[in-house]
Amino acid sequence: MRVGIEGVGTSHFGRQPGVDLVDLAFAAVDEAFRAAGGPRSVDAVWVGTVFGPAGVAQRVLRAMGLTGMPVLTVENACASGTTAFAEACEAVRSGRYGRVLALGIERMGDGAITPEPTDPEGRSGLALPALYAMAAARWLHEGRVTPEQLAAVSVKNHAHALHNPRAQYAGRYTVEEVQASRMIADPLTLLQCCPTSDGAAAAIVGPAAPGQVTVRSVALRSGAPWNHRSPHVWGHDVVRDTAVAAFAAAGVGPEDVDVAEVHDAFTIGEIVTTEALGLAGPGEGGKAAAAGRTALGGEQPVNPSGGLLSRGHPLGATGLAQLAEIVWQLRGEAGARQVDGARIGLVETMGGGVSVLDGNACVVAVLEAP
Template sequence: MSSPPIAAVEGVGTSRFGRQPGTGLVRLAFQAVDEAFRDAGGPRAVDAVWVGSVFAPAGTAQRVLRAIGISGVPVLSVESACASGTSAFAEGCEAIRTGRYRRVLVLGLEQMSTAFDGAIVPEPSDPEGCSGLALPALYAMAATRWLAEDRVTAGQLAAVSVKNHAHAVHNPRAQYSGRHTVEEVLGSRMVADPLTLLQCCPVSDGAAAAVLGPPAPGRVGVRAVAARSGRPWDHTSDRVWGHDLVRDTGADVWAATGVDPREVDLAEVHDAFTIGELVTAEALGLSAPGAAGADAAAGRTALGGSLPVNPSGGLLSRGHPLGATGLAQVAEIVWQLRGAAGGRQVPGARLGLVETMGGGVSVLDGNACVVALLERG
């Protein structure tokens, strides 16, 4: 027997994504929250708010919400690295499921262009971060291993970038889009061997929001949402970094819903780097072991394929404002399940999956992972 929804998504909204140093967090958040409330209909009132962000200054959540006109309710800030937005979403869903609140707002926001001159600086208090191991290098290590094991080819890695940039052509809010060839991707500037510039997500600013309430006919339902943090990465696993955390979090969702991964119609997953999408696809069971690269190259995970992955363009092309990313993924899945995704629409989509991996090199197999399964109303 299938499980009933634990919550409903009443409305979603996002800002545009990209480098927007002249647009403050308040304005970015307003764009997302205003659209989410207009989408939800009804009063602009909620019982509580969860806000996900990584690098926002202290007190940002309350200042942003005050400017939007929301005050006097509980406001809780969440920081789970790149999974901050979906961690906020998970908490909001649980509050609805348990009856603690009847209507909540979840918001994710980030303005990275004013926080860093370039890539994110490794945290000096972290044992691996103080050695200079930044996330591009960590993902590059995974890609190098898969290449050495003949689990993927360089062309298959590049195919993920080709696919997601092409998907973003149909997303007017995406930071980047374009028709690239595998050769162009492989020929772009090297960032962390073997990952080239077009295989890495950009520095982004943006916000995304969702209004949640109890399950209701006609609303997109949240069948399940699971969250975990990584175990110590002590080499007891023979998998690359992050695989086991994503696998275990996804397993919680499959167990809670009775859904087989092969029943999913589309997925928005964490593709901060091309290898990330492939590892995630196999960890979640969306691709068979050793087949994710071939699936990308053959078009199976592209629009028109049997299981489109990242039709929004993903982090690679839509952009990756850390705190906003997870809720942008949720918004994309909601639009898809409503049949409102325009030129990137997956026909007949009924079940959509969201996976966000919170990166970090804190001697853990990932800081956090959230997986959610949504269903057409």
């Protein structure tokens, strides 16, 4: 069964201390139902969240009158929302359910992610900013990227977000301004790190119908723990393997992708990911960003929404917000950030556990315009 996307929606993304998860979820689901048309009911719901308290899925769904259908909550680190989407698609593909809601929700609250007490890497300082900083340092050392190319990703994504009214941050920065912002984890400065965000995003999927964006493929993989003898930095291999599977199932290649939303939790992440996906050749990811190839108006725009860096990164919601952006792009509904004539879109989310070296997860989806 070919899967179609009936509708997508998101809340505003940002620090929203006075806004309950219920309200964030309502904004996302309401928009998705309005876009979908038809009854405000589904046959099953998958909810992605990382830090949502036990039972939160049923609570937010009750508040919008969605009760009595199977509800499954999934956690897969930063890829939780995309995992909910992948499971929803699989349920439709296999004929298990007809119309399914995938919902991602997260309140990150005030703080960064604190390693929990049994996490040895976290206790030794290997939190996510440090891990991405190590990846950046290694690629700088190898001459595979330059400091200016790293900063160019931030410049690009903050500029994209100027056209996205739901983004948490946006701005016109120069490479020098990005580099001069406060150091977080050398060489990654503040403007090269995603912010702490609250948000929700949703998609309603079902058997494909005319006029819909359709799902050519969704691949979900987990990676082995990071092998420090690997020639690649953390995350590269699982993204590459997942993308190979997704492209094979979709019958298209990286060269066919017109627009992509990828996991740019830190600037180096977008560069590693574009190379791992095959959107850029080895050592070409940074050059592509600096040359404007991945900017709006470039050959193959990446993160037109502003990405995690600028739209914000409420973990469980991120994957479905990426999906929403690609659906809008493929429907020609992306307004001032529209990629003209986009026919094939790609969503990629990569998540490590809180103890990132234990293994990680990746979801890659390939979507096609109506």
